[in-house]
Amino acid sequence: MALPTSSTEDSGAGRLLSWWRNPEIRGVFFQILTLLIVIWVGWTVADNTIQNLNRLNIASGYDFLEDTAGFSINFSLVDYSEESSYGRALLVGFLNTVLCAGLGIVLATVLGFIVGIARLSNNWIIARLATVYVEIIRNVPLLLQIFFWYIGVLRALPNPRDSLEPIPNVFLNSRGLIVPTPILQSGTGFVFAAFVLACVGSFFLWRWARLRQQQTGQQFPVFWTSMAMIVLLPLAVFFLAGSPVSLVLPELKGFNFATGSTLVPELVALVLALSIYTASFIAEIVRSGIQAVNWGQTEAASSLGLHRGQTLRLVIIPQAMRVIIPPLTNQYLNLTKNSSLAAAIAYPELVSVFAGVVLNQTGQAVEVLSIVIAIYLSLSIVTSVFMNWYNAKFALVER
Amino acid sequence: MNTESQQVWQPIPEKPPPSLSIGPVGWARKNLFSTPLDIALTVLGLYMIYVVASAILDWAVFNAVWRGTADDCREGSRACWPFIQAKWGQLIYGRYPLEERWRVDATMIIGVLAMIPMLIPAVPFKKVNAIFLFVVYPVIAFFLLLGGRFSLPLVETPLWGGLLVTLVTSIVGIVGSLPLGILLALGRRSDMPVVRMLSIGFIEFWRGIPLITVLFMASVMLPLFLPEGVTLDKLLRCLVGIALFSAAYLAEVVRGGLQAIPRGQYEAANALGLGYWRTMLLIILPQALRLVIPGIVNSFIALLKDTTLVLIVGLFDLLGIIQLSFTDPNWSTPNTANTGYFTAAVMFWCLCFSISRYSQFMERRLQTGHKR
Numbered sequence: 001m002a003l004p005t006s007s008t009e010d011s012g013a014g015r016l017l018s019w020w021r022n023p024e025i026r027g028v029f030f031q032i033l034t035l036l037i038v039i040w041v042g043w044t045v046a047d048n049t050i051q052n053l054n055r056l057n058i059a060s061g062y063d064f065l066e067d068t069a070g071f072s073i074n075f076s077l078v079d080y081s082e083e084s085s086y087g088r089a090l091l092v093g094f095l096n097t098v099l100c101a102g103l104g105i106v107l108a109t110v111l112g113f114i115v116g117i118a119r120l121s122n123n124w125i126i127a128r129l130a131t132v133y134v135e136i137i138r139n140v141p142l143l144l145q146i147f148f149w150y151i152g153v154l155r156a157l158p159n160p161r162d163s164l165e166p167i168p169n170v171f172l173n174s175r176g177l178i179v180p181t182p183i184l185q186s187g188t189g190f191v192f193a194a195f196v197l198a199c200v201g202s203f204f205l206w207r208w209a210r211l212r213q214q215q216t217g218q219q220f221p222v223f224w225t226s227m228a229m230i231v232l233l234p235l236a237v238f239f240l241a242g243s244p245v246s247l248v249l250p251e252l253k254g255f256n257f258a259t260g261s262t263l264v265p266e267l268v269a270l271v272l273a274l275s276i277y278t279a280s281f282i283a284e285i286v287r288s289g290i291q292a293v294n295w296g297q298t299e300a301a302s303s304l305g306l307h308r309g310q311t312l313r314l315v316i317i318p319q320a321m322r323v324i325i326p327p328l329t330n331q332y333l334n335l336t337k338n339s340s341l342a343a344a345i346a347y348p349e350l351v352s353v354f355a356g357v358v359l360n361q362t363g364q365a366v367e368v369l370s371i372v373i374a375i376y377l378s379l380s381i382v383t384s385v386f387m388n389w390y391n392a393k394f395a396l397v398e399r
Numbered sequence: 400m401n402t403e404s405q406q407v408w409q410p411i412p413e414k415p416p417p418s419l420s421i422g423p424v425g426w427a428r429k430n431l432f433s434t435p436l437d438i439a440l441t442v443l444g445l446y447m448i449y450v451v452a453s454a455i456l457d458w459a460v461f462n463a464v465w466r467g468t469a470d471d472c473r474e475g476s477r478a479c480w481p482f483i484q485a486k487w488g489q490l491i492y493g494r495y496p497l498e499e500r501w502r503v504d505a506t507m508i509i510g511v512l513a514m515i516p517m518l519i520p521a522v523p524f525k526k527v528n529a530i531f532l533f534v535v536y537p538v539i540a541f542f543l544l545l546g547g548r549f550s551l552p553l554v555e556t557p558l559w560g561g562l563l564v565t566l567v568t569s570i571v572g573i574v575g576s577l578p579l580g581i582l583l584a585l586g587r588r589s590d591m592p593v594v595r596m597l598s599i600g601f602i603e604f605w606r607g608i609p610l611i612t613v614l615f616m617a618s619v620m621l622p623l624f625l626p627e628g629v630t631l632d633k634l635l636r637c638l639v640g641i642a643l644f645s646a647a648y649l650a651e652v653v654r655g656g657l658q659a660i661p662r663g664q665y666e667a668a669n670a671l672g673l674g675y676w677r678t679m680l681l682i683i684l685p686q687a688l689r690l691v692i693p694g695i696v697n698s699f700i701a702l703l704k705d706t707t708l709v710l711i712v713g714l715f716d717l718l719g720i721i722q723l724s725f726t727d728p729n730w731s732t733p734n735t736a737n738t739g740y741f742t743a744a745v746m747f748w749c750l751c752f753s754i755s756r757y758s759q760f761m762e763r764r765l766q767t768g769h770k771r
Contacts, residue, residue: 031593038597045624052623123437124430125444139751140744141704144718148744152737156476337609344711355615365619373608373616380607 093353101336107275112282137280150269177263180247187241194237202226266347289324472732479734493560556634560715569703572641580649605647618712652694656687696758
């Protein structure tokens with residue numbers, strides 16, 4: 001039998017493949033090509049930018065941060081005046097972002113967990129109400145909700161003379177939310193120290209209780225004990241030190257409140273909208289996290305003789321949290337990024353102060369935006385580092 | 400033999416369950432009034448429904464001004480529908496010239512007619528339909544909307560506005576970013592370290608910054624990047640920014656689909672002697688993309704809501720046009736703003752909710768297809 005060997009004998013067997021068919025060489029070639037293209041694009045962009053900047057006579061470099069800002073900011077956590085530098089304005093904006101993101105995260109988490117658990121309620125009406133909340137809120141743009149709270153609700157509030165007083169000495173009017181100002185006197189340090197001490201104590205209590213449970217199986221009410229410690233200890237010190245904090249109550253003088261601290265309506269609107277919007281996403285995360293825990297776990301817990309509360313606390317929630325935490329962190333990051341929408345209602349946070357006012361004044365688009373981007377990117381990198389650590393520590397070890 | 404023992408044993412008929420545990424009464428007892436806490440929650444829930452629903456219905460329907468002029472809307476707190484009637488054209492078309500508005504209508508009608516058979520799974524000719532929708536239709540829409548050729552007068556993009564801009568930015572954003580998103584997802588899973596690092600860097604960069612900074616970049620930084628003499632108009636610059644931004648998110652969605660494909664598929668393709676691109680195009684991507692359709696739709700919904708941000712850089716989308724119409728001195732009444740926001744919210748909600756329902760339907764359909 002004549003086998004058709006000729007062609008393979010000549011060119012194939014025994015010889016190496018042609019070099020351009022070698023996957024490794026091709027890989028190196030493509031990577032170099034990609035790199036060259038990227039470098040070329042970057043080079044062109046940089047070149048164009050430099051030419052354009054020269055042509056438009058725009059200064060470059062970060063020296064402008066030292067210059068006097070010359071504009072006022074209506075809400076700031078640190079001292080700021082028109083004579084302050086652009087760098088100071090950046091700090092004010094950053095702190096305002098942190099403030100509204102922090103408040104938003106706390107409120108959104110509380111509301112989101114309530115709604116998420118309500119969606120799983122046995123009560124038909126409560127479950128439906130929670131579903132309606134989620135479906136309405138998450139299908140309406142956040143910016144629209146911010147405008148609604150800011151212009152539709154807070155602007156429509158009465159003027160300072162006819163303020164609403166939902167809680168005694170807390171006033172709500174079209175200028176914002178006015179709360180009593182706490183004045184710290186000497187001795188506050190002890191209260192703070194007591195608080196820190198209680199926190200550290202709770203941590204060691206938690207470790208001791210865990211160890212004891214692992215060894216003896218006996219449980220210790222860690223949560224209530226630490227809560228009592230964290231609340232009662234500083235409170236006791238507070239009274240022992242002779243109540244070193246006094247409140248300056250808001251007082252109406254003329255057309256506005258002369259004393260008391262004002263939360264500007266922009267901040268109130270922003271925090272309300274952010275937390276209500278994000279809560280609808282957190283609610284879904286919580287619901288799916290709880291539903292992700294296998295029903296067999298509940299049955300197993302029952303057969304071990306745990307009652308309903310114990311089942312929830314010791315079996316369901318620890319497993320649900322493993323599913324809940326990663327997307328929850330993502331939502332926190334989203335909320336922080338979404339706080340930049342404040343630019344639309346002129347709440348002086350990072351984007352509105354820096355990418356808005358400072359950019360307009362200096363015209364240094366590249367530098368200003370690069371600072372803003374660097375801040376947001378470092379926030380997201382910190383979050384993802386935390387997430388990787390969390391996943392590595394708590395991920396289920398699969399067989 | 401006893402004849403009675405021959406009788407077949409007959410059980411007495413089952414008693415019906417207690418009347419309180421079946422039917423609507425039983426359902427209510429089980430789901431609404433099972434414990435004292437349950438009763439309290441039910442009462443609380445009913446009270447909340449009553450308060451919210453009556454407030455909204457009173458405001459939007461019963462006490463609302465349905466006909467009349469701005470003067471009728473000045474008193475009380477109630478919806479002012481004549482305002483919406485007067486501004487409806489602007490809400491849809493923005494400042495698009497009156498006599499050219501048929502072009503927008505035509506574009507939307509053609510788009511909807513081409514979309515409907517695409518969305519219903521039972522309709523055949525999906526391939527032809529897809530080619531029309533993704534290749535021919537954009538060309539038609541471009542010339543219809545912008546004009547300047549075929550004896551259609553040019554309508555500059557600053558005149559566009561309202562729902563038109565919202566739809567154009569979100570649809571072009573998602574369709575334009577899909578190819579880049581797929582490439583980035585493939586790059587992120589590539590064996591080549593340079594390609595992988597570049598993809599990861601790109602994706603994480605765009606996912607780490609808020610859309611509003613992207614839009615600021617598009618409107619103030621992008622002109623600096625271009626060579627002298629080249630200018631892009633504002634809408635196009637925002638579209639570039641939005642497309643890059645959403646490409647990063649789509650890349651992560653597509654990566655999820657790629658990871659869900661079993662390794663056997665890659666190995667089978669290798670065994671058949673297919674190279675990288677043919678493996679991807681013929682074997683992996685058709686399966687992966689089908690899996691991530693719901694994810695892509697969700698990204699689309701997110702983008703549709705996020706396009707409202709373009710108003711911050713001075714484009715007039717649906718929300719932007721509504722904000723703009725508040726400045727009309729003829730309609731400066733206390734009820735104008737809330738009516739406008741309510742209308743925008745209802746329009747966005749209808750769009751987003753129907754799309755998300757469709758995506759859930761697709762998800763269920765796809766799941767049954769992959770059940771093992």
